[in-house]
Amino acid sequence: MKRMISDAIGFEKKFRLKEDKKFEHYKIMLPKLRENDLMIKIAAISISTLDTQIRQHIKGPKKPYILGFGGVGIITRMGSTHPHLNVGDRVLYVNKVGKYGSYSNFQIVDGRSVVKLPDSFPTDEAAAFSYSFFLAFEVLFKQLKLTPKPGKNQGNLLILNTSDGLGATIIQLAKWAGLNVAATIDKNNSEIWIKNMGADTVFSQSTNLSQELTAAELTPIDYVINLDTEKEKSFDQLGEFKDSAKILLLHFVKRKYKDLDPDFLNFYCEEFLDTTFASDEGINYSREIMELLVYMWEKKLLRSILTAQLNGFSDKNFYGAHKLIENNPNFRHLVLVNE
Known part of the structure; x- marks a missing residue:
């Protein structure tokens, strides 16, 4: 199967907002689909203090840095058949940060970490909880x-x-x-x-x-x-x-x-997400916790944590989201919807 190019938002070097640096638009080559992998068209992601701190302190060779720790999206391709999952399913997942994060139109994720969302769980609310x-x-x-x-x-x-x-x-x-x-x-x-x-x-x-x-x-x-x-x-x-x-x-x-x-x-947090997705046990663990999240939402055991929403995956919107989180204590957790 041919590898795919995705539009993504990222940066080459860690930065603080006061340095007047910006997020930039990139076209990235997604990894090749392996047996357990799914290609997800991202519908919405969560942005919080974790994102802003990693942007300021991230290290390592993965350039450009494409942040994002999962969210909600639609399955568009499958590496192989997955029980209970099909192309077109709306799903929830968590992943580690690095070169292929979810500040992107598409993302390759391990299907063992993915949970199908019921109709009762709105996309923005599910994305807000995720990681x-x-x-x-x-x-x-x-x-x-x-x-x-x-x-x-x-x-x-x-x-x-x-x-x-x-x-x-x-x-x-x-x-x-x-x-x-x-x-x-x-x-x-x-x-x-x-x-x-x-x-x-x-x-x-x-x-x-x-x-x-x-x-x-x-x-x-x-x-x-x-x-x-x-x-x-x-x-x-x-x-x-x-x-x-x-x-x-x-x-x-x-x-x-x-x-x-x-x-x-x-x-x-960053180290935990990194190590979790380095093992089969950790990948399965992430799915089990997402299953509990879906169960608790359906049983009405959770209240919404969504404080704001921005529409559109653009460099300006990602910059604006990070600025809101850093400068306004009442907007410390928001969702960006990919229109």
């Missing part, structure tokens, strides 16, 4: 070793620096699993949105957390997840919970930090 649900599940049930069943856990979870769709998804999964959840937000974030995700209480980052948690009857804290490790100042509040809680620091990319407590768990 955020995958990362949230991994953090709660693999890293913190909670039981991935409804109501089977007890205790209090504190999420620091809750702002984007990942934080919103962690809240919903933690509540589903049986935990009480307290969340802290920047003063510019929407407290109403975070409460709508299911948080039992929401505090400002600047408050005295110990006093606030005691007043809310959410002590002792059993688990802490810090979602803003890009600012080392955000580590300052962790010491008071060290004796009672299992503490996880979520890093979007792997960087060097000063004096990290060796007792803290460290989870690196």
Whole structure:
């Protein structure tokens, strides 16, 4: 089968928006379809803080860099026959970042990681969850070793620096699993949105957390997840919970930090996605978690995490999406629809 060229949006070198550099349009040669592969015409993708951090810090030889960690699309070609999948199916998937990400009209993905979407799950809503649900599940049930069943856990979870769709998804999964959840937000974030995700209480980052948690009857804290490790100042509040809680620091990319407590768990999103799709076990695991996402949506166990939508895969729209996420705390998770 002939290899195909796809229009894609990417960049040659990591950059910050203030450097006045832009995304560029490329024509890329897609990989050859292997036995397990599918060609997907991408319909919608999610963009969040993970995208903006990787754009600023990505390293390696994969140029141009085409970001994007999966989304929703239509199967257009198949490497071989796949049980339960056909050309024309609308599907959901997650993938690693690199040279062939989902900032593209077409993408080659491993069919074992793909889940067919029911009509009840809208394209934009499914794309919004995609990798955020995958990362949230991994953090709660693999890293913190909670039981991935409804109501089977007890205790209090504190999420620091809750702002984007990942934080919103962690809240919903933690509540589903049986935990009480307290969340802290920047003063510019929407407290109403975070409460709508299911948080039992929401505090400002600047408050005295110990006093606030005691007043809310959410002590002792059993688990802490810090979602803003890009600012080392955000580590300052962790010491008071060290004796009672299992503490996880979520890093979007792997960087060097000063004096990290060796007792803290460290989870690196980019590295996790990379290693997951390097093994058959990881590929199958990603599909199983997407199947759970579809099940929970159909059972009305999830609330929408979509905060904004842009239409059209263009260099200007990708730049605008990254700018919105970096500059507006209430647009930390959005969907780009490929018209």
